[in-house]
Amino acid sequence: MLAAARKIFAEKGYDKATVRGIAAEAGVDPALVHHYFASKEGVFVAAMQFPVNPATVLPTILGGPPEQIGERLVRFLLTMTSTPEAREPIVALMRTAMVNEQAVGMLREFITEAILTRVAEALCIPPIRMEVAFAQMFGVLMMRYIVKLEPLASADTEELVEILAPTLQRYLSA
Amino acid sequence: MLAAARKIFAEKGYDKATVRGIAAEAGVDPALVHHYFASKEGVFVAAMQFPVNPATVLPTILGGPPEQIGERLVRFLLTMTSTPEAREPIVALMRTAMVNEQAVGMLREFITEAILTRVAEALCIPPIRMEVAFAQMFGVLMMRYIVKLEPLASADTEELVEILAPTLQRYLSA
Numbered sequence: 001m002l003a004a005a006r007k008i009f010a011e012k013g014y015d016k017a018t019v020r021g022i023a024a025e026a027g028v029d030p031a032l033v034h035h036y037f038a039s040k041e042g043v044f045v046a047a048m049q050f051p052v053n054p055a056t057v058l059p060t061i062l063g064g065p066p067e068q069i070g071e072r073l074v075r076f077l078l079t080m081t082s083t084p085e086a087r088e089p090i091v092a093l094m095r096t097a098m099v100n101e102q103a104v105g106m107l108r109e110f111i112t113e114a115i116l117t118r119v120a121e122a123l124c125i126p127p128i129r130m131e132v133a134f135a136q137m138f139g140v141l142m143m144r145y146i147v148k149l150e151p152l153a154s155a156d157t158e159e160l161v162e163i164l165a166p167t168l169q170r171y172l173s174a
Numbered sequence: 175m176l177a178a179a180r181k182i183f184a185e186k187g188y189d190k191a192t193v194r195g196i197a198a199e200a201g202v203d204p205a206l207v208h209h210y211f212a213s214k215e216g217v218f219v220a221a222m223q224f225p226v227n228p229a230t231v232l233p234t235i236l237g238g239p240p241e242q243i244g245e246r247l248v249r250f251l252l253t254m255t256s257t258p259e260a261r262e263p264i265v266a267l268m269r270t271a272m273v274n275e276q277a278v279g280m281l282r283e284f285i286t287e288a289i290l291t292r293v294a295e296a297l298c299i300p301p302i303r304m305e306v307a308f309a310q311m312f313g314v315l316m317m318r319y320i321v322k323l324e325p326l327a328s329a330d331t332e333e334l335v336e337i338l339a340p341t342l343q344r345y346l347s348a
Contacts, residue, residue: 131325
């Protein structure tokens with residue numbers, strides 16, 4: 001089922017892929033896909049081996065005190081990517097997306113729909129502020145784990161929270 | 175000479191490459207390389223077809239009023255990458271670096287030596303603050319020109335300056 005999902009997402013992109021199409025490709029009933037993965041987003045997260053599903057973690061991050069949203073988001077992203085096993089699938093997809101037009105389209109659609117639009121709407125902020133916040137954390141993770149700039153690559157989570165949280169807080173405050 | 179330089183930088187990385195080694199590879203006198211490109215940095219910038227040499231533009235950016243350094247830096251980076259011709263070589267190197275260990279090492283050494291260390295020292299700020307500022311702008315340029323997130327990809331320079339300048343200003347203030 002996950003191999004079928006990867007094929008369909010790669011061919012159609014995230015927006016145009018459907019649970020029905022993935023089920024047909026896998027030769028199973030759509031109800032079975034829904035049973036295992038709940039939604040198209042769940043199938044995507046499983047197919048790409050992401051360590052977490054945005055639909056699961058976002059309510060917790062968005063639900064706490066608004067004046068600490070920046071800190072919660074920075075700490076969550078740094079903790080989530082702290083082990084090589086957890087970040088490997090994300091780094092792999094980032095790498096593929098950089099050199100492959102289909103993959104970048106799929107990633108853009110997923111990020112926009114599953115993360116950016118959802119957070120911007122929940123916080124009532126203009127989408128561009130959420131995109132710039134996302135760019136900050138994406139850039140930090142890339143410089144930390146792929147380019148391995150020092151001292152950023154060896155810095156501990158709390159030092160980075162202190163530097164980054166006020167930035168995210170400003171972007172995400174209405 | 176530039177083909178020889180690309181070969182030497184790729185093989186040895188930026189730190190270990192020398193003007194002498196590049197001259198030997200090209201079969202010319204080192205004085206000729208110095209005459210045309212002034213320094214190893216100049217050779218690298220020419221070999222990678224970067225639109226500007228950090229050694230040339232940084233004094234202007236760092237030289238103005240300190241309380242507007244964030245704004246100057248954001249506006250400069252957005253203007254420098256505003257045409258496809260100017261940003262193509264940078265995007266190409268970013269792409270290569272994402273999937274190639276040698277290229278990422280070369281890029282890390284160049285960025286650290288030619289940009290990050292120089293700015294951090296000039297502004298008397300901890301290097302990690304400069305790295306996080308760099309990550310912000312790198313992430314924005316990547317989301318704007320490679321991932322093409324909207325509305326970020328279509329936003330005009332002044333809108334982005336307004337959002338990003340306070341962030342850079344905070345990171346770059348001692």
